[in-house]
Amino acid sequence: MADKENDGTARAGEGRAIRVLLVDDHQVVRRGLRTFLEVQDDIEVVGEAADGAEGVARTEELRPDVVLMDVKMPGTDGIEALRRLRELGNPAKVLIVTSFTEQRTVVPALRAGAAGYVYKDVDPDALAGAIRSVHAGHVLLQPEVAGALLSQEETNGGSGGRSGTLTEREREVLGLIADGRSNREIARALVLSEKTVKTHVSNILMKLDLADRTQAALWAVRHGLTT
DSSP states (O other): OOOOOTTSOSSOSSSOOEEEEEEOSOHHHHHHHHHHHTTSTTEEEEEEESSHHHHHHHHHHHOOSEEEEESOOSSSOHHHHHHHHHHHTOOOEEEEEEOGGGGGGHHHHHHTTOOEEEETTOOHHHHHHHHHHHHTTOOOOOHHHHHHHHHHHHHTTOOSOOGGGSOHHHHHHHHHHHTTOOHHHHHHHHTOOHHHHHHHHHHHHHHTTOOSHHHHHHHHHHTTOOO
């Protein structure tokens, strides 16, 4: 099936469909994912790539909302592709697809900027839910992986920044980030505009010297700011 146009208007209606790019070196896997996702009313598969390097190029070209990225691929793997996308400043949310035997790759992937991960044997409905979740701004972080990340950061001396540099409002926003809330949900909870929430998130990351929401969520867990 040919790739959809890159204007984001392929779907009619009030809400635009979530644009998804599939990056996996196995054609049968890509075909299976495409077959399932294309029956979802709110998800649109805009393209495919067979390795990490092609995945980076296609992400830059097609500007998808979410990238489903395999970890182990020939040449450029999923984690290296993730790092390149973050260096390019690409805003796509990357959902890592891995197996139980590759759990050790999850922590490096999250540190590289992944919005979460799913296992290759994930239930189809759960996969669609995960795509919607990361697109909405949630971080998919299971307890055992959060523990591994925290342990690794403690070994490395932890993240920079001090809670005392945050305003009371920023602490509230940070706590809600740790609870997995999106900017829209935080705005509703605190009766703020989304633009104001985005400003608070940017200030939090800058003050605490953190790279992304995943690191912010871990920082909040470590410092007891979760509800």
